[in-house]
Amino acid sequence: MDARRTDVLPDVTPTRSSGRPALALGLTLVGLAVLIAAPLFVYPVFLMKILCFALFAAAFNLLVGYVGLLSFGHAAFFGGAAYASAHALKVWGWPPEAGILFGALVGAGLGLAMGFFAIRRQGIYFSMITLALAQMVFFVCLQAPFTGGEDGIQNVPRGHLLGGFVDLSSNLNLYYVVLGITAFGLFAVWRIVRSPFGTILEAIRENEPRAVSLGYRVERYKLGAFVMSAGLAGLAGGTKALVFQLATLTDVAWQMSGEVILMTLLGGIGTFAGPVVGAALVAALEHYFATSSFPVTIITGLVFMACVLLFRRGIVGEIQHRWRR
């Protein structure tokens, strides 16, 4: 394919339409119905964890799947936003909606700063710069006085939504709020990919020199996508801090960047549903192996290897590919 793009990525074509809009709409509605009923059968906090990671992976997929840039530093946006939201909620006493929004803005701001340096490079160099910058954010979180060092920020109050109307200390109430946030975030990704801006992103991905020769300042488009991806990752991180009432170094460590890559790759890079499926699968694996003595990283590692060796398009990507033949 295109040597300028990273060889790390499988050669997949992002899907902008399933070819069957009625089927896609139907599946979306069924999925939404299942998610609305789910907390009656499954522990809501576990479901909220899946939703947060689904949004995080979808935000990551916006960049890797539709711009072709493999970031290895998305933990900085997720974790940075988790700290920002936790701080705003706990220390400044902000209402939850403002706290989460602040987290998303911090994520986008970090994205602007990191993207400014990273988008000038391509392939593995881009990945390495994002990793290096994300490690700098990690060390700030480790050392800065307001992050609580190794302890992180604990006991973040969930508070009340809409000026005291909705009590978020109820897991069920919070679940529906998180479901709404995630649905909004996923819709945002869907809309961006299928917008006039998304068309230009696709053109840049397909033939960057040609896009330049048509007068497009491609760095700005890439930076725009990077900031949107970071902002949505921040939305996920801020929401996660509210759900678990916690922001820790785990959220901002490089393993988190690796985990979101795993989720997206497993579900299917460049597919809309892939990151959601991948996030659910990885979260479920971690959940069920958390109580066993068998180390969960070995399981996720094996799953990752199976994915790379056997179905490089990811679960959803593979299904779509076979469906179309």
Add this chain to the structure above:
Amino acid sequence: MTSTPILSTAGLRKEFRGFVAVNGVDLSVREGSIHALIGPNGAGKTTVFNLLTQFLKPTSGRVVYRGRDITAMAPADVARLGLVRSFQISAVFPKLTALANVRVALQRRAGFATQFWRSSGVLAALDDRARALLDDVGLSAHAETDAADLSYGRKRALEIATTLALEPDLLLLDEPMAGMAHEDIGRVSELIRTVAVGRTVLMVEHNLSVVADLCDQVTVLARGEVLAEGSYDEVSRDPRVREAYMGSEHA
């Protein structure tokens, strides 16, 4: 030269790690002309193209477009001034339809390029203009075909339609006939003649019969330097030009 040049260079030079690819080229392209840049392989034609459009930065020398020094400009900004180039390898967006290819070129000036909150359905507003451009290059029957599935000649035609969508004042075509079948060459030649009305065209071309047929002015490059300049008849009689070409043919 009577009229002022639309594009000129002064002492254009490009070195790659000690190798001088372009050495002191003074080029002058008259407004409204079809100007060919020819020369044996490795003469530096494509490098000159890259320097003119700022895809490469010259080691020294200047590029002046309509009296304005564009040497330090970003390539996208050069395109915005109306100096639009094509590429030697056909430059289409392969997984987009022919219609969508042209629309991408129209999007920026229509103000549709940065809207991320609207549906791409709004781009249908550009369809009429895009279809008209496809019609101009004889591709109206292939509007819904993916660019990757078009024949080579049609890809080049699509590329020209996409370039014309920007309404450029100066078209830079890098080997528009390269690798093209005989019947396609005639069609694309006709196309270039048509689009050159009211525009200036600078083209790199290997096919000398196309150059003789099409171009008002010819610049011959050899080893990164201008060997001769003039009409096709003038330069083809130049013994140094003959030698450069013969030399390359025997090599």
